[in-house]
Amino acid sequence: METQTLIRLLDLIGIGVFALSGALMAVRLRQTLVTAAFFALVTGVGGGSVRDLLIGAPVFWVQDGAIAAVCIAIALTVWVTPERWWQGQLLEWADAVGLAAYAVFGTAKALAWGVPPVPALLMGVITGCVGGTIRDILAGVPSIIVRPEVYVTAAALASGLFLLLIWLGAGTPVAAVVGALAGFALRGAAIH
Amino acid sequence: METQTLIRLLDLIGIGVFALSGALMAVRLRQTLVTAAFFALVTGVGGGSVRDLLIGAPVFWVQDGAIAAVCIAIALTVWVTPERWWQGQLLEWADAVGLAAYAVFGTAKALAWGVPPVPALLMGVITGCVGGTIRDILAGVPSIIVRPEVYVTAAALASGLFLLLIWLGAGTPVAAVVGALAGFALRGAAIH
Amino acid sequence: METQTLIRLLDLIGIGVFALSGALMAVRLRQTLVTAAFFALVTGVGGGSVRDLLIGAPVFWVQDGAIAAVCIAIALTVWVTPERWWQGQLLEWADAVGLAAYAVFGTAKALAWGVPPVPALLMGVITGCVGGTIRDILAGVPSIIVRPEVYVTAAALASGLFLLLIWLGAGTPVAAVVGALAGFALRGAAIH
Structure with missing residues (x-):
C-alpha cells in the first residue's frame, strides 16, 4: 500500500469511529436524529479541526463535502438500526480505535506541515483526545481524559512510537501501523 | 432592502440577542458587571468566531471595535435595569432568535466563501449552536444541546430551508427570511 | 530592560505558571504523569493559542519546540517532588500570576498585530481566562470564571490599565508592569 493511501486511511478511520462514538452517545441520551x-x-x-487550526492548515472537512456526509450517514445508520446492535462496550472500543488512528495521523500531518517533533507529538495527542473530550463535555459526562483509565498515555504512546520509528529510519507505513496498534493495545487493556 | 444589508442585519441580530442571553445568564448567577x-x-x-476560523475568514469582531462595544453596552443595560424587566423566558426567546438568525447567516457566509452545500449547512448549525453552548458550559449548567428540547434541529431547519430555497431559485432575502422564521418557529414551539 | 525582552518575559511567565497550575490540578486528581x-x-x-487564532497570528508554540518542552518539564517537576511542596493555595497564586501576565501580554500582542483598543482589551481578558477555564472544564470542576471571586475583573483591570497608560504616553515597560501588578493585586486580594 502506498504511504499516502495508508495515511489517508488512518484519517478516515479516525473520523468514522469517532463519529460512531458520538452518534452512540447521543442515542443513549435519547436525543433526536x-x-x-x-x-x-x-x-x-x-x-482534526483543532489540529488544522493550530498548524495553520485549511480545515480539512470544510471544503470536502464527502466527510460531513459520511458522519451524517453513520448517525443515520446508528439511528435506524436496533439499539441492541450497539450495546456493551462498543462506544469505548470505537473511541479507542479513533484515538490511536487520529494520534498517529495528527502527528504525521503536523510533520508534513513542518512542525518540529515535540509539538508534532503533542499535536497527535491533543487532536486524538479533542474529539472525545468535546463529545463528553457536550453530553455533560465526566471528560474521558480524567476518568481513572489510560487515555492520554495511549495517544502519547501511539504518537511517540510513530516518531521514534521514523527517527530510527523505519518507513512511514511501518511506523504508522506499529504506533497505532501499540496505542490501541494500551487503551484496549485499560477498557478490558 | 438590499441583500447585503439583510445579511448584515441577521448577523447583528444574532450577535445582539446572544449577547443579551449571555448577560442575562451571568446576572442570574449573581456575577459582577x-x-x-x-x-x-x-x-x-x-x-461567529468558530465559523470564521473554520472557513478561513478573518475573525469578524477582532478588527471591528464596534461589535465588542455593542456587546459590552448590552451587558451594561441588563446590569443597570431592574431585574424584573428580564424575567420569565426572555433568555430562552433571545436564544431562539439568535439561533435562527445565526444559522442562516452562518450558512450564507460559508457559501460566500466557497464552502460546498453540506458543510455550509453544518457551518450554520454549528455556529448557531456554539454561542449558547459556550455560555452554558462556562456557567456550569447542562448544555442546551442535550436538554430534551428541539434545538439543533431548529438550527438545521433554518439552514437547510435557506439552502433549499436558494437551490430552488429564490432570492437570498426571501430564502433568508423564510429559513430564519421557520427555525425560530420550531424552536419557539419547543419553548412554549 | 528592553521592551521586547519584558514582553517576552511576561509571555513565558504566563505559560510557565499556568502550566504549573494545570500540572497541580492533574496531580490532585491522581492522574498519571x-x-x-x-x-x-x-x-x-x-x-495564547486562542488569542493567536483570533488575531490571525501563527500559533506561537507550534513552531517552537522549546515551549512544549518547558511545559512537560514543569509537569515532571511537580510529579517527582513531594506533594507537600505544592500544598495550600499555590495553585490559586500561580493562576493569579498567569492571569495578570497573560492579560497584559495578550493585549500587547493584539495591539502589535493592529487590533483596535476595545478588541485588544478583550483579547487580553479572554486569553488570560481561557487557560484556567479549559483546565477547570477538563477537570470537571466549576469554571473559575463563575466562582464567587474577582477573576475576569482582575484580567480586565490589568489589560485596561496597560492600555490607559500607553494612551497617556507611558512607555510599554511601565504600562506592562503597572498593569500586571494591579491585576495581580486585585486577584490576590480575592484569594486572600
Missing part, C-alpha cells in the same frame, strides 16, 4: 448527526460530526471532525 | 460583559461577548461572538 | 503533562500544556498554551 439531528442531534445525533451533530454529535457524530463534532466528535468525528473536532480533533 | 465585568463578568456579565465577558459572558455577553463570548456568547455573542463565539459562534 | 502523561495526563499531568497534557494538563500543563493545555493550561499553559491554551489562552
Whole structure:
C-alpha cells in the first residue's frame, strides 16, 4: 500500500469511529436524529479541526463535502438500526480505535506541515483526545481524559512510537501501523 | 432592502440577542458587571468566531471595535435595569432568535466563501449552536444541546430551508427570511 | 530592560505558571504523569493559542519546540517532588500570576498585530481566562470564571490599565508592569 493511501486511511478511520462514538452517545441520551448527526460530526471532525487550526492548515472537512456526509450517514445508520446492535462496550472500543488512528495521523500531518517533533507529538495527542473530550463535555459526562483509565498515555504512546520509528529510519507505513496498534493495545487493556 | 444589508442585519441580530442571553445568564448567577460583559461577548461572538476560523475568514469582531462595544453596552443595560424587566423566558426567546438568525447567516457566509452545500449547512448549525453552548458550559449548567428540547434541529431547519430555497431559485432575502422564521418557529414551539 | 525582552518575559511567565497550575490540578486528581503533562500544556498554551487564532497570528508554540518542552518539564517537576511542596493555595497564586501576565501580554500582542483598543482589551481578558477555564472544564470542576471571586475583573483591570497608560504616553515597560501588578493585586486580594 502506498504511504499516502495508508495515511489517508488512518484519517478516515479516525473520523468514522469517532463519529460512531458520538452518534452512540447521543442515542443513549435519547436525543433526536439531528442531534445525533451533530454529535457524530463534532466528535468525528473536532480533533482534526483543532489540529488544522493550530498548524495553520485549511480545515480539512470544510471544503470536502464527502466527510460531513459520511458522519451524517453513520448517525443515520446508528439511528435506524436496533439499539441492541450497539450495546456493551462498543462506544469505548470505537473511541479507542479513533484515538490511536487520529494520534498517529495528527502527528504525521503536523510533520508534513513542518512542525518540529515535540509539538508534532503533542499535536497527535491533543487532536486524538479533542474529539472525545468535546463529545463528553457536550453530553455533560465526566471528560474521558480524567476518568481513572489510560487515555492520554495511549495517544502519547501511539504518537511517540510513530516518531521514534521514523527517527530510527523505519518507513512511514511501518511506523504508522506499529504506533497505532501499540496505542490501541494500551487503551484496549485499560477498557478490558 | 438590499441583500447585503439583510445579511448584515441577521448577523447583528444574532450577535445582539446572544449577547443579551449571555448577560442575562451571568446576572442570574449573581456575577459582577465585568463578568456579565465577558459572558455577553463570548456568547455573542463565539459562534461567529468558530465559523470564521473554520472557513478561513478573518475573525469578524477582532478588527471591528464596534461589535465588542455593542456587546459590552448590552451587558451594561441588563446590569443597570431592574431585574424584573428580564424575567420569565426572555433568555430562552433571545436564544431562539439568535439561533435562527445565526444559522442562516452562518450558512450564507460559508457559501460566500466557497464552502460546498453540506458543510455550509453544518457551518450554520454549528455556529448557531456554539454561542449558547459556550455560555452554558462556562456557567456550569447542562448544555442546551442535550436538554430534551428541539434545538439543533431548529438550527438545521433554518439552514437547510435557506439552502433549499436558494437551490430552488429564490432570492437570498426571501430564502433568508423564510429559513430564519421557520427555525425560530420550531424552536419557539419547543419553548412554549 | 528592553521592551521586547519584558514582553517576552511576561509571555513565558504566563505559560510557565499556568502550566504549573494545570500540572497541580492533574496531580490532585491522581492522574498519571502523561495526563499531568497534557494538563500543563493545555493550561499553559491554551489562552495564547486562542488569542493567536483570533488575531490571525501563527500559533506561537507550534513552531517552537522549546515551549512544549518547558511545559512537560514543569509537569515532571511537580510529579517527582513531594506533594507537600505544592500544598495550600499555590495553585490559586500561580493562576493569579498567569492571569495578570497573560492579560497584559495578550493585549500587547493584539495591539502589535493592529487590533483596535476595545478588541485588544478583550483579547487580553479572554486569553488570560481561557487557560484556567479549559483546565477547570477538563477537570470537571466549576469554571473559575463563575466562582464567587474577582477573576475576569482582575484580567480586565490589568489589560485596561496597560492600555490607559500607553494612551497617556507611558512607555510599554511601565504600562506592562503597572498593569500586571494591579491585576495581580486585585486577584490576590480575592484569594486572600
